[in-house]
Amino acid sequence: MIFVFYAILSTLILAESTKNETTRDYCSLPDAIYADGVSAADFGATGWSYANADNWADLVVTCGGSFQSPIDIITSGTTQESIQPQINYKSKDAGVGYEEANKPYTKEYEGEYSEIDVTDASGSVYRYYAKQFHIHTPSEHTIDGKYFDLEIHFVHQAIQDEEQDCNKVKNKLTVFGLMFSEQPNAADYEAFKPWFDSNATGEVDSFDLNDFFSKMSDVTYYHYNGSLTTLPCSQTVNWVVFQQPLPISTAQLKQFQDFLSDSTLFPIKHNNRPIQHLNGRKILKGTAITAGVTEIPDVEASFAQTLFMAILMIILIQ
Ligand SMILES: [Zn+2]
16 A cells, blocks of 8 residues: 555656656747748858958848847946846756757857756846857947957757746846956966867756856846847847956967858957947946845845735735
């Protein structure tokens, strides 16, 4: 009898854990409108490239939209944001690493990191999963007109589940932009090494996304609504660009620059889209917390607490 009970219990627990893995459903991006015969996968001579970056709107209508990225962040025109978002990635499951993605226009690792709560520019908190990170050199965003040697994009995508409805998440993606500046003798980043090591498998299995943020002494960021900076330029990105550049050695920077060796596709070894118009968008400025000290304000919990107090008051009055 006890055995049957345990058998049923284990089946239920297994079913629940399997359900959690299989029901994860990423909030999809809006369908882009492509010109005939061109798609995001068509990078190269017959499709899009950094040589024709001023004409992407001819290939995909969205690329000519008014909420495009990257932008020049003019710091004197920013507005102070009241929240202090917490960046504290929960650990990956042991043995689940990042795999190198075969992208001809960037170096990219794909692999799901665990969830992170992020506030969008309207102040609402949503849950995202870290999905991949990739490189641009030089930077795509500029701060007061200044380019940096390299910019990493950490791409997070919202999920649909019992707790979150995709229709309510305004930006399906949240991307963190981290700047890097060349410092000849800076220590090399372990996480970058497998990209350029011919003996490596291309997998990174001991990488902690928190590491980059914990190296910043100033965690000031700029926050605005924008787009993907590659085709199809979907205008559904909650952008968070960090101000303080991290150091990168001359040798590691050169490895990224040398990757862009095709001068037809990458004029002067660049894979950064030109700066786009701000078109009246507001840029918020804030400071993130990188140690697990303060929680992000939870809008729904505050509402629930208010409702609970209201019901309690009614009961007490009666
Ligand atoms: Zn990018």
